[in-house]
Amino acid sequence: MNDNAMIAVTDLTKRYAGRTAVAGISFTVARGEIVGLLGPNGAGKSTTMRILSCFLPATSGTVRVSGFDVFRQSEEVRRRIGYMPENNPLYPEMRVQEYLKFRARLKGLNWRRSRERLGTVMEQCGLTEVGRRIIGQLSKGYKQRVGLADALVHEPELIILDEPTLGLDPHQIRAVRQLIKSLAQKHTVLISTHILPEAEMTCNRMLIMFDGKILAADTPDNLQRLMAGGSQIIAEIAAPADELREALSQMPGIEQFNVSPCEGEFQRCALTPRDGYDLRPAIFALALERGWIMRELTRSRHSLEDIYVQVTKPTEEEDGE
Amino acid sequence: MRIFWTLARRELGAFFCSITGYVIIAAVMFLIGLSFVVLMTNLGSDPSPMPVTEMFYRTYFFWLIVLLATPALTMRLFALEKFSGTFETLMTTPVSDLQVVAAKFASALVFYIVMWLPMLACLFVVRHFTNQTCALDAGTVGGMYLGVFLVGGLFLSLGCFASALTRSQMAAAMISFVLGVSLFSVGFLAEALPVATQWQSQVLSYFGLFEQMHNFARGMVDTRAVIFYVSLTFFFLFLTLRVVESRRWK
Structure with missing residues (x-):
C-alpha cells in the first residue's frame, strides 16, 4: 500500500x-x-x-x-x-x-x-x-x-x-x-x-x-x-431551415442534429458531436461562409447533477420496488 | 490524568452551570429542612438519648433523598451525550473509555457531596439552641458523612450504569431508580425470610443498607459494610465501562 x-x-x-x-x-x-x-x-x-x-x-x-x-x-x-x-x-x-x-x-x-x-x-x-x-x-x-x-x-x-x-x-x-x-x-x-x-x-x-x-x-x-459523449452544441442561426439542414448533414463530426424554428428567422440547432469532436469552429466557419447571422453558439455541458442522477438512478428504482 | 481533570471539570461545570443542578440542590435542601422540622417536633415532645444524626437516619427521609436525587444526578451523564451526539465528538478525541467513565462518576460524586453540605447547618442549629455537644461530635459527623459518601457512591455508580445503557434520560432515571429501590429493599427481605434458610439470610443481611447506614450515623464504621459498598460501586463502574466499550464490539 x-x-x-x-x-x-x-x-x-x-x-x-x-x-x-x-x-x-x-x-x-x-x-x-x-x-x-x-x-x-x-x-x-x-x-x-x-x-x-x-x-x-x-x-x-x-x-x-x-x-x-x-x-x-x-x-x-x-x-x-x-x-x-x-x-x-x-x-x-x-x-x-x-x-x-x-x-x-x-x-x-x-x-x-x-x-x-x-x-x-x-x-x-x-x-x-x-x-x-x-x-x-x-x-x-x-x-x-x-x-x-x-x-x-x-x-x-x-x-x-x-x-x-x-x-x-x-x-x-x-x-x-x-x-x-x-x-x-x-x-x-x-x-x-x-x-x-x-x-x-x-x-x-x-x-x-x-x-x-x-x-x-x-x-x-x-x-x-x-459524460461528454452526451453533451450538446446549441447554435442559433438566422437561415432558411432547408439550407441549414443540408449544410449540417454534410458536416463531418455530427452524429445527430435537430433544427427547430426559433423567433423571427432564427433556427435553433441542437447538435450532438461524435466523440472528441469540437463542432464550434466548424459551425462558426459555416455561418461566416454563407453570410448567416449567428447569435448563439454554446456547448451545454452535462452538469454533475446529471452524472449524479444517472449514476445513482438504477439502484434507486430497484429500491422503490 | 490531565485529560481526567479536563473532563471532570467540564462535567462539574455542566452540573453547576445548568438549572437542573440548582433545582436538585434546592429540592434536597427542602427535603433536609422538612425532615429536620419533623425531627425537631418529635424531639420536643419526646426527649431521646440518641444523637441527632442517628435520629435523622432512623427516618426514611434520608433514603428518599438518596433514591430520588441520585437518578436525577446521573441520568444526564451518558444518555444526554448520546442523545445530542456529543458522545461522538467526545469519543473521537484521544481519550480512553476509562477516563470518561471515571471523570463522569467523580464529578457526580463531588456534586453529590456538595449537595449534602447544607445538612451541617441543621446540626449547627441544634447545637446552638440545645447545648447538646454530641450533635456535632467529630466521630458521629465523620461517620455520617462517610456513610453518605459510600451510599452515594454506590447509587451513583448504579446511575452511571443505567445512563450508559440508553439514549433517553427519562429511561436512564427510571432504570437507576428501579435498581436503587430494589437494592434498598433486598435488605428488608432478609428480615422477612424465615430463619431456616440460614446462608441466604446471611447473604441478604449484607445488603441491609438501612441498618448499615444506621451504624454509620451512630459513628460506628463497620469495615464489612465499607468493603461491601466500595466493591459494589466498583462493580457497577466496571459494568458501565463495559457498556461504554461495547460500541466497539457490537
Missing part, C-alpha cells in the same frame, strides 16, 4: 443488525487532497466517516489513517484527525472560548499551546467577537463555525467533516466553503455532502456513493468528461 496515502480503505464492510450500510468499499486519499464523499441520504457516507474516526468498528476490511490502523491503533489515529459529525453536536451550556479550550486540552494540547491555537482558530473561523457568548444562544452559522474550529484546533493531519453546510443560509455556506478551501494547503480534507455544487466547488476529487458502494471516483472535471 502507498505510504503516502492519508487514508487507505480496503474492502470496508459495515453491517448493522439486518442491514448492510457499507458494502466492501475501497479507496485511498492522498495527503493534501480535498475529497468529497457524495451520495444521497442513507448511502453510507456517515457510517464510513464514523469508522474512519474510530467511533464505530468495521465489520470487515481494513482502514488505515496515516499508516495507523483505526481499530488497533485507534488512539494514534484519533490524535491525527479532526472530526465534525453530522448536525455538529456541541455543549450548549458552554461558552465558545471555554468549549474550544476544553476540546484542545482533550486533544492533548498543553496549556500554552491550547491558548495559542485558540486564538488562531477563532480568527480563522471568524469567532473572535463571539468568544464569550454561550454556544446555545449562537446562530446556526456560528455554531457550525465553532464545530469547524473544534475540528481544526489541534492542527490535525486529516479533517473529516460530515455535511458541514447542512442547514446554513447561502452566505454562510459560501463562507464555510471558503474556509474549507483555505485548509487545503496544510491538511487533507474529507467532506461528505449530498449537495452537488458543494462538492464541485470545493473538492479535488469526488467519490460517489450509493447504497453502501462507491459507484464513481474521479475529479469533477473527469467525471464531466466521462
Whole structure:
C-alpha cells in the first residue's frame, strides 16, 4: 500500500443488525487532497466517516489513517484527525472560548499551546467577537463555525467533516466553503455532502456513493468528461431551415442534429458531436461562409447533477420496488 | 490524568452551570429542612438519648433523598451525550473509555457531596439552641458523612450504569431508580425470610443498607459494610465501562 496515502480503505464492510450500510468499499486519499464523499441520504457516507474516526468498528476490511490502523491503533489515529459529525453536536451550556479550550486540552494540547491555537482558530473561523457568548444562544452559522474550529484546533493531519453546510443560509455556506478551501494547503480534507455544487466547488476529487458502494471516483472535471459523449452544441442561426439542414448533414463530426424554428428567422440547432469532436469552429466557419447571422453558439455541458442522477438512478428504482 | 481533570471539570461545570443542578440542590435542601422540622417536633415532645444524626437516619427521609436525587444526578451523564451526539465528538478525541467513565462518576460524586453540605447547618442549629455537644461530635459527623459518601457512591455508580445503557434520560432515571429501590429493599427481605434458610439470610443481611447506614450515623464504621459498598460501586463502574466499550464490539 502507498505510504503516502492519508487514508487507505480496503474492502470496508459495515453491517448493522439486518442491514448492510457499507458494502466492501475501497479507496485511498492522498495527503493534501480535498475529497468529497457524495451520495444521497442513507448511502453510507456517515457510517464510513464514523469508522474512519474510530467511533464505530468495521465489520470487515481494513482502514488505515496515516499508516495507523483505526481499530488497533485507534488512539494514534484519533490524535491525527479532526472530526465534525453530522448536525455538529456541541455543549450548549458552554461558552465558545471555554468549549474550544476544553476540546484542545482533550486533544492533548498543553496549556500554552491550547491558548495559542485558540486564538488562531477563532480568527480563522471568524469567532473572535463571539468568544464569550454561550454556544446555545449562537446562530446556526456560528455554531457550525465553532464545530469547524473544534475540528481544526489541534492542527490535525486529516479533517473529516460530515455535511458541514447542512442547514446554513447561502452566505454562510459560501463562507464555510471558503474556509474549507483555505485548509487545503496544510491538511487533507474529507467532506461528505449530498449537495452537488458543494462538492464541485470545493473538492479535488469526488467519490460517489450509493447504497453502501462507491459507484464513481474521479475529479469533477473527469467525471464531466466521462459524460461528454452526451453533451450538446446549441447554435442559433438566422437561415432558411432547408439550407441549414443540408449544410449540417454534410458536416463531418455530427452524429445527430435537430433544427427547430426559433423567433423571427432564427433556427435553433441542437447538435450532438461524435466523440472528441469540437463542432464550434466548424459551425462558426459555416455561418461566416454563407453570410448567416449567428447569435448563439454554446456547448451545454452535462452538469454533475446529471452524472449524479444517472449514476445513482438504477439502484434507486430497484429500491422503490 | 490531565485529560481526567479536563473532563471532570467540564462535567462539574455542566452540573453547576445548568438549572437542573440548582433545582436538585434546592429540592434536597427542602427535603433536609422538612425532615429536620419533623425531627425537631418529635424531639420536643419526646426527649431521646440518641444523637441527632442517628435520629435523622432512623427516618426514611434520608433514603428518599438518596433514591430520588441520585437518578436525577446521573441520568444526564451518558444518555444526554448520546442523545445530542456529543458522545461522538467526545469519543473521537484521544481519550480512553476509562477516563470518561471515571471523570463522569467523580464529578457526580463531588456534586453529590456538595449537595449534602447544607445538612451541617441543621446540626449547627441544634447545637446552638440545645447545648447538646454530641450533635456535632467529630466521630458521629465523620461517620455520617462517610456513610453518605459510600451510599452515594454506590447509587451513583448504579446511575452511571443505567445512563450508559440508553439514549433517553427519562429511561436512564427510571432504570437507576428501579435498581436503587430494589437494592434498598433486598435488605428488608432478609428480615422477612424465615430463619431456616440460614446462608441466604446471611447473604441478604449484607445488603441491609438501612441498618448499615444506621451504624454509620451512630459513628460506628463497620469495615464489612465499607468493603461491601466500595466493591459494589466498583462493580457497577466496571459494568458501565463495559457498556461504554461495547460500541466497539457490537
